[in-house]
Amino acid sequence: xxxxxxxxxxxxxxxxxxxxxxxxxxxxxxxxxxxxxxxxxxxxxxxxxxxxxxxxxxxxxxxxxxxxxxxxxxxxxxxxxxxxxxxxxxxxxxxxxxxxxxxxxxxxxxxxxxxxxxxxxxxxxxxxxxxxxxxxxxxxxxxxxxxxxxxxxxxxxxxxxxxxxxxxxxxxxxxxxxxxxxxxxxxxxxxxxxxxxxxxxxxxxxxxxxxxxxxxxxxxxxxxxxxxxxxxxxxxxxxxxxxxxxxxxxxxxxxxxxxxxxxxxxxxxxxxxxxxxxxxxxxxxxxxxxxxxxxxxxxxxxxxxxxxxxxxxxxxxxxxxxxxxxxxxxxxxxxxxxxxxxxxxxxxxxxxxxxxxxxxxxxxxxxxxxxxxxxxxxxxxxxxxxxxxxxxxxxxxxxxxxxxxxxxxxxxxxxxxxxxxxxxxxxxxxxxxxxxxxxxxxxxxxxxxxxxxxxxxxxxxxxxxxxxxxxxxxxxxxx
Amino acid sequence: xxxxxxxxxxxxxxxxxxxxxxxxxxxxxxxxxxxxxxxxxxxxxxxxxxxxxxxxxxxxxxxxxxxxxxxxxxxxxxxxxxxxxxxxxxxxxxxxxxxxxxxxxxxxxxxxxxxxxxxxxxxxxxxxxxxxxxxxxxxxxxxxxxxxx
Numbered sequence: 001x002x003x004x005x006x007x008x009x010x011x012x013x014x015x016x017x018x019x020x021x022x023x024x025x026x027x028x029x030x031x032x033x034x035x036x037x038x039x040x041x042x043x044x045x046x047x048x049x050x051x052x053x054x055x056x057x058x059x060x061x062x063x064x065x066x067x068x069x070x071x072x073x074x075x076x077x078x079x080x081x082x083x084x085x086x087x088x089x090x091x092x093x094x095x096x097x098x099x100x101x102x103x104x105x106x107x108x109x110x111x112x113x114x115x116x117x118x119x120x121x122x123x124x125x126x127x128x129x130x131x132x133x134x135x136x137x138x139x140x141x142x143x144x145x146x147x148x149x150x151x152x153x154x155x156x157x158x159x160x161x162x163x164x165x166x167x168x169x170x171x172x173x174x175x176x177x178x179x180x181x182x183x184x185x186x187x188x189x190x191x192x193x194x195x196x197x198x199x200x201x202x203x204x205x206x207x208x209x210x211x212x213x214x215x216x217x218x219x220x221x222x223x224x225x226x227x228x229x230x231x232x233x234x235x236x237x238x239x240x241x242x243x244x245x246x247x248x249x250x251x252x253x254x255x256x257x258x259x260x261x262x263x264x265x266x267x268x269x270x271x272x273x274x275x276x277x278x279x280x281x282x283x284x285x286x287x288x289x290x291x292x293x294x295x296x297x298x299x300x301x302x303x304x305x306x307x308x309x310x311x312x313x314x315x316x317x318x319x320x321x322x323x324x325x326x327x328x329x330x331x332x333x334x335x336x337x338x339x340x341x342x343x344x345x346x347x348x349x350x351x352x353x354x355x356x357x358x359x360x361x362x363x364x365x366x367x368x369x370x371x372x373x374x375x376x377x378x379x380x381x382x383x384x385x386x387x388x389x390x391x392x393x394x395x396x397x398x399x400x401x402x403x404x405x406x407x408x409x410x411x412x413x414x415x416x417x418x419x420x421x422x423x424x425x426x427x428x429x430x431x432x433x434x435x436x437x438x439x440x441x442x443x444x445x446x447x448x449x450x451x452x453x454x455x456x457x458x459x460x461x462x463x464x465x466x467x468x469x470x471x472x473x474x475x476x477x478x479x
Numbered sequence: 480x481x482x483x484x485x486x487x488x489x490x491x492x493x494x495x496x497x498x499x500x501x502x503x504x505x506x507x508x509x510x511x512x513x514x515x516x517x518x519x520x521x522x523x524x525x526x527x528x529x530x531x532x533x534x535x536x537x538x539x540x541x542x543x544x545x546x547x548x549x550x551x552x553x554x555x556x557x558x559x560x561x562x563x564x565x566x567x568x569x570x571x572x573x574x575x576x577x578x579x580x581x582x583x584x585x586x587x588x589x590x591x592x593x594x595x596x597x598x599x600x601x602x603x604x605x606x607x608x609x610x611x612x613x614x615x616x617x618x619x620x621x622x623x624x625x626x627x628x
Contacts, residue, residue, distance in 0.1 A: 111526075131563055134582050141583055142530075149527035163522060 005426065007436055019439055020277075021422045029426055032419040034411075034443065036280035043401045051080055051370065051392045052170055058388065058403070059164045064107065064449055067100040067155060068381035068406075070168040071243065072388040075377025077170030079264075080392060082371035088361035089172030094243040095353045096158045096168065097379065098346040101242060102192070103151025104382035105299070105339040105346075108447040109199070110144025113336055116441050117206070121213070128437070140202075143195045147343070150192040154350070157181050172365035179360060186354050193347050200317065200340045210333060216424050217442045218332025218417030221252030223285055223295035225409065226302045227380050229310075231260060239310035240302055240345060242380035248305050249285060249295065254327045257285075263378045266387060272404065282411040283404055294416065297384025297409040298446065299338035304328035309341070311348035317341045332417050332445040339447070370396045381406045383447055407448040417442045482515040484535035484588070485621060488523055489543055495597030495610045499541040502595075505618045524571040532576055533584035539621055540573045540592045543610070547596030550609025552617055557590040593617055 005021040022031040046057055055073040059066035071093055078085055085093075111130055118137055119128040127136070134141045152162045158177070159165030167174045207214075227245040228238035238248065247261035249269065258269055271286040271293070285293030295301075303322070308315045318341055321329065329338075353359060370392060377388045384406030391400040421442045425435045487503025489496040503520035510516050517531055524540075532538060540557065547553075559577035571579070573592055580586045595617065598607040606614070 131582075134563070134579075138583055145527055145529055145583070149530060152525075152527055161522070162525075 007439060019418055019443070021418075021426055021439070023426075029419065029423045032415070032422040032439075033277050034414045034418050036278045043403055046398050046401050049398050051077055051375075051390060051396050051398055054388070054390065054398065054401075055168060055170065056164070056166060061403075062449060065100060065104055065381050065383070066164045067096055067159075067168070068379065068386050069388070070165070071097050071379045072377040072381075072386045074168045074170055075379060076375040076388040076390045077377070078366075079375030079377065080370050080372050080390065080396075081170055081366070081368040083171055083366040083368050085172040085366050086361065086363045088176065088358050089364045089366075090243070091353055091356055091359045092158065092173050092177060092364065093168060095350060095359070096155055097243050098350050098353075099151045099154035099158070101151075101382050102343050102346040102350075103148045103155070104447075105343050106144055106147035106151065108382075108444075109336060109339050109343075110140065110147070112447070113441075113444050114140065114144070116437070116444070117203075117210075117336070120209070121438050121441060125437075140199075143199060147192060147195050147199075150188055150195075153188065154185055157185055169365065171367055174365070176362045176364045177359055182354055182360065186351070189347060189351050189354075193344075196340070196344045196347055197313070200344060203337060203340055204320075207337065213333045213438075213441075214331045217421060217438075217445060218413065219330050220416055220420060221330060222413060222416075223249055223251050223257065223288075223293070224301035224304045224328060225249050225285075225295045225297050226305050226385055227378065228305055237307045238305065239308060240306050240342075244379070247378070247385075250305060250328065252328065252330070254304070263376050266376065266378065266389075270387075270404065272408075278411070280411050281404075281408050283409050284412060291412055294412040295409065296332075296413045297406055298335060299342050299382075300329060300332065300335045301384065302380065303338045303341060309345045311345050311352070313348055314341055314345035317344060332413070332442060335445045335447065370394075383407055383449055384409050405449070407446070410446050410448065414443055414446055414448065417446070482536045483624065484517050484519070484531055484538045485541065486519045486521065486524070486528065486531075486538065487541040488519075488521050490522060491604060492602060494599040494601050494603045494605065495549075495595075495607055496543050496600050497604070498543040498595045498597060498606065498610050498614060501606065502541045502593075502614045502617050502621070505614065506621050509618060509622045524573065524576050526571070526579065528571075529576060529579045529583060532588065533580040533586035535588045537624075538577075538588050538590040539624070540590065541617065541621075542592070542594055543597040543600075544594040545597065545600065547594075549596050549598035549607060550613050552593060552595040552613045554591050554593050554620075557592045559587065593621070 007019040020033045020035065021029055024030040042058060042061055046054065049057065054077060055070045058069040058073045061069055114133050115128045115130060118133060156162045159167035226248065227241050228248045229241045229245050231238050247266060248256065249258040251257050261269060269286055270283050273282045273290050275282055284290045285295050303318055309318045321337060321341055373392055375390050379386055386406050387404040389402040390398060393399050418439060421439050425438045485503055485506055487499035489499045491497040491500055500520045503518050507518040519528065519531065557573045557577060559581045560574040563578050563582055573590060577590055595610060595613045597610055
């Protein structure tokens with residue numbers, strides 16, 4: 001008779017989830033699933049509200065990446081208004097988007113994932129947590145806090161608030177940037193850059209310890225998707241673009257499958273399926289069907305999609321990163337590496353934007369009444385591509401909304417990764433701590449934001465129970 | 480390095496819960512740009528604040544309280560918690576933040592909590608009159624502390 005292992009809740013991720021591992025009679029893994037247990041309902045309760053409220057409302061989906069929702073939502077509203085926002089507004093939106101990228105990646109790397117990297121997957125659970133990092137590696141812990149502070153402070157300087165700012169609006173932004181604020185942000189850059197470079201060098205020095213994880217953590221062929229800069233016959237090079245650009249899909253060998261896809265056409269390429277075991281929808285690449293159309297988004301995907309990042313230091317690191325494998329880098333473990341390169345890119349790009357003379361322009365908002373009944377906004381959130389799709393009536397009231405969240409795009413990939421790790425590390429009647437941590441750790445490589453992706457609070461004890469054929473408890477672990 | 484750090488926190492959308500925020504904002508206006516004073520007005524205490532906490536000598540936390548006679552306020556000493564409760568969390572209480580500062584930076588500033596009892600925490604952006612009065616008293620008190628540093 002088959003046996004069941006449940007990890008509930010998964011630790012050190014944003015939001016709540018559990019993992020179920022099914023063993024067959026011989027103790028081998030026959031199936032594994034990643035269940036998202038939160039339900040949010042944004043797509044429903046936003047119906048009937050004025051479209052202009054959507055940036056503020058959808059920002060409340062999450063306290064970690066509200067800026068991402070503000071950006072995608074405002075872009076969808078721009079389309080409803082049928083406006084081109086002023087150039088300065090686009091620069092400022094790019095700036096705040098990158099500030100968020102830096103702080104979110106810092107949270108993921110330093111706070112959520114560093115215990116595994118510093119103490120190893122088999123490290124003493126009593127130390128393999130953020131307390132252990134603070135005690136044993138205080139300099140690294142401080143760097144993580146400082147880098148996150150950097151990103152949060154930029155967001156606050158630009159928009160007035162660190163969390164749920166009201167500054168990003170349909171048509172642009174609410175307020176122009178002053179010289180004083182610009183100077184303040186510029187003065188913060190050297191310190192942030194130092195931390196980013198130091199951490200990247202440290203990580204490259206220790207990555208050799210993780211050959212096993214690189215080989216077996218979510219390492220499987222898949223497509224990748226994300227936004228890239230517009231390309232043409234005379235300018236064929238695709239660079240990172242977290243704010244705008246066109247969609248690109250590549251296959252597991254790196255061949256471009258769909259390119260320069262206009263954002264309004266996303267539904268021709270992306271379908272969504274609801275699985276019964278999770279509140280997280282499962283998007284897939286439509287031409288290949290479900291589940292063959294599995295694709296990944298996020299830092300790893302973005303670095304696989306582009307020819308280079310677009311800033312000098314990040315370009316050098318990107319070249320080294322891509323040289324680690326022929327074709328796209330396929331191991332989900334390498335998301336950690338990709339995040340650090342994106343932090344570097346973010347800081348370099350923030351410097352370029354702050355030094356753009358147009359960024360101080362007082363003209364930062366375009367005004368109009370609704371001129372279209374349907375609007376789509378797509379941007380790159382820290383975790384991957386974020387889609388806001390709205391339909392309104394003639395009075396501007398929301399009729400329909402579809403949100404495809406970055407973590408949602410990775411739903412199939414997270415399931416595949418959990419199964420792959422479970423097949424390798426979970427065996428027999430006894431659950432060992434290191435096994436469980438590896439299953440959780442592979443989820444952490446995706447840095448999922450489950451609060452976002454299921455558009456609930458509660459504390460659950462972590463209990464893993466292995467049941468025998470008759471339902472008797474064979475083994476149980478509690479945290 | 481700030482000798483005096485003032486942190487007012489709470490939600491500006493829930494009536495008297497904004498008391499700490501308004502107090503901090505008015506303190507910042509009164510004290511201006513004194514180099515030895517840092518004022519933070521934040522929705523909640525987050526881990527990043529630990530760097531400001533660790534570099535201060537004295538700290539005043541200002542927040543609304545749900546208990547007590549509305550409009551009254553108190554000042555109590557805050558000690559760092561002995562065992563870190565959750566440095567990974569998105570929001571802290573003052574003792575946890577002080578504990579984090581001690582663990583991360585070996586810093587132990589003197590700290591006080593100024594709690595003002597609120598009347599209404601319903602959705603809204605106005606303060607009740609008694610809390611307004613209390614904020615005036617708190618601002619005067621803290622600014623006198625700020626003036627001596």
